[in-house]
Amino acid sequence: MSVRHALLALLSEGPKYGLQLREEFEARTGEVWPLNVGQVYTTLQRLERDGLVESDDTAEAGPQKGFRITPEGTEELADWLRTPPDLGSPPRDELVIKVLVALRVPGVDVHDVIQVHRRYLVELMQQWTRLKEDEAESDLGLALVVDAELFRLDSVVRWLDTADGRLRRAATEPPVPAPSGVPVPRLRRRVGVRR
Amino acid sequence: MTLLEMHGVSKVYGSGDAEVHALRGVDLTVGAGSMVAVMGPSGSGKSTLLTIAGSLEEPTSGAVLVDGAALSGLSRNGRARLRRRVIGYVFQDFNLLPGLTAAENVALPLELDGVPQRRARSAAMGVLDELGLAERSGRYPDELSGGERQRVAIARAVVGERRLLLADEPSGALDSANGEAVMRLVHAACKRGVAAVVVTHDAQLASWADRVVFLRDGRVADRTMPPPGPESLLTPGSGR
Numbered sequence: 001m002s003v004r005h006a007l008l009a010l011l012s013e014g015p016k017y018g019l020q021l022r023e024e025f026e027a028r029t030g031e032v033w034p035l036n037v038g039q040v041y042t043t044l045q046r047l048e049r050d051g052l053v054e055s056d057d058t059a060e061a062g063p064q065k066g067f068r069i070t071p072e073g074t075e076e077l078a079d080w081l082r083t084p085p086d087l088g089s090p091p092r093d094e095l096v097i098k099v100l101v102a103l104r105v106p107g108v109d110v111h112d113v114i115q116v117h118r119r120y121l122v123e124l125m126q127q128w129t130r131l132k133e134d135e136a137e138s139d140l141g142l143a144l145v146v147d148a149e150l151f152r153l154d155s156v157v158r159w160l161d162t163a164d165g166r167l168r169r170a171a172t173e174p175p176v177p178a179p180s181g182v183p184v185p186r187l188r189r190r191v192g193v194r195r
Numbered sequence: 196m197t198l199l200e201m202h203g204v205s206k207v208y209g210s211g212d213a214e215v216h217a218l219r220g221v222d223l224t225v226g227a228g229s230m231v232a233v234m235g236p237s238g239s240g241k242s243t244l245l246t247i248a249g250s251l252e253e254p255t256s257g258a259v260l261v262d263g264a265a266l267s268g269l270s271r272n273g274r275a276r277l278r279r280r281v282i283g284y285v286f287q288d289f290n291l292l293p294g295l296t297a298a299e300n301v302a303l304p305l306e307l308d309g310v311p312q313r314r315a316r317s318a319a320m321g322v323l324d325e326l327g328l329a330e331r332s333g334r335y336p337d338e339l340s341g342g343e344r345q346r347v348a349i350a351r352a353v354v355g356e357r358r359l360l361l362a363d364e365p366s367g368a369l370d371s372a373n374g375e376a377v378m379r380l381v382h383a384a385c386k387r388g389v390a391a392v393v394v395t396h397d398a399q400l401a402s403w404a405d406r407v408v409f410l411r412d413g414r415v416a417d418r419t420m421p422p423p424g425p426e427s428l429l430t431p432g433s434g435r
Contacts, residue, residue: 126407
């Protein structure tokens with residue numbers, strides 16, 4: 001989550017005070033991402049240093065100091081909105097690693113390991129759904145955040161289901177030998193590099 | 196009040212080498228006002244569990260009680276009466292009768308049970324209205340969208356005094372917005388005191404339930420624990 005760009009987005013609506021920026025940031029993200037005041041001021045100082053925001057020179061530093069976005073800040077925000085996040089390299093996924101390790105550890109049933117995680121994820125999804133049911137109807141920002149979490153967790157459950165099925169089939173079917181003469185693609189070395 | 200009790204329910208299809216154990220000693224209890232989701236891969240016994248709970252099929256062994264009545268002690272007619280009065284069934288492919296309007300489809304179970312037509316239609320209109328379908332009540336199924344057809348199917352399942360709602364993949368081929376709308380309806384029915392069992396492979400739909408039961412090879416392999424309130428999601432550092 002880029003606090004820097006979130007603050008630029010809030011300032012694109014008009015000049016605002018530091019304290020106001022913090023409150024609006026939390027309200028717009030369904031209060032799911034708490035932000036401390038120090039983080040807000042450090043980020044604002046950096047934005048000012050980079051020429052992306054301007055402050056009231058006369059006011060003293062503190063909650064009443066006002067900030068506004070510069071034309072360079074507006075351009076930076078527009079660029080950021082259209083720049084895809086880095087999804088190109090696989091993240092280091094702890095759950096994938098646990099399932100791979102479970103395959104190798106004697107006495108561990110990988111299907112049990114998968115079910116433990118599946119249950120935990122579904123329980124977590126139940127909590128998010130309660131939040132949607134209780135509050136998200138009246139809070140658009142929260143509804144978007146909750147949907148994003150539910151889809152993210154759902155994709156992990158689906159991966160677990162698929163892994164479970166694939167491992168069961170692999171246990172009953174003999175492995176198919178790779179055809180000779182055809183190069184077998186190797187997973188790139190940088191798997192696990194991104195954090 | 197317990198609407199559905201299943202004790203040691205097993206179901207075997209075929210015999211000898213062709214014997215298939217669809218369910219093996221399943222225990223499940225669902226009280227009024229609660230929703231249970233049943234998840235599991237294809238062939239795990241989910242649909243068999245639902246058809247047995249709905250008295251559409253008999254178990255090979257074990258006991259099933261609906262609204263306190265043991266299904267094994269009921270005659271064929273008794274079970275049919277129970278299906279009309281207590282059990283509402285929502286099928287994946289809606290199963291609406293194409294020659295009847297939405298209102299007629301919803302009123303049908305009441306009329307079959309001897310409720311006078313005028314009263315049955317009035318009850319049907321009441322449920323359709325609750326589901327936002329009052330203006331579509333005179334339409335035939337093929338004039339309705341997929342989401343509307345599914346809402347009509349749910350209306351038919353909860354019309355009258357029925358208190359046990361059994362739904363097999365109720366969002367079927369619906370998109371996620373319509374799928375959520377369907378689960379909100381089931382959830383609202385539970386808040387009115389209906390007990391619901393929803394069979395699904397979709398974790399997002401299952402997450403509407405109070406409890407989730409995981410089936411594997413005909414057995415209950417696992418169940419969720421009652422989750423803490425959603426406020427724990429908003430407290431930094433509360434994750435495991």
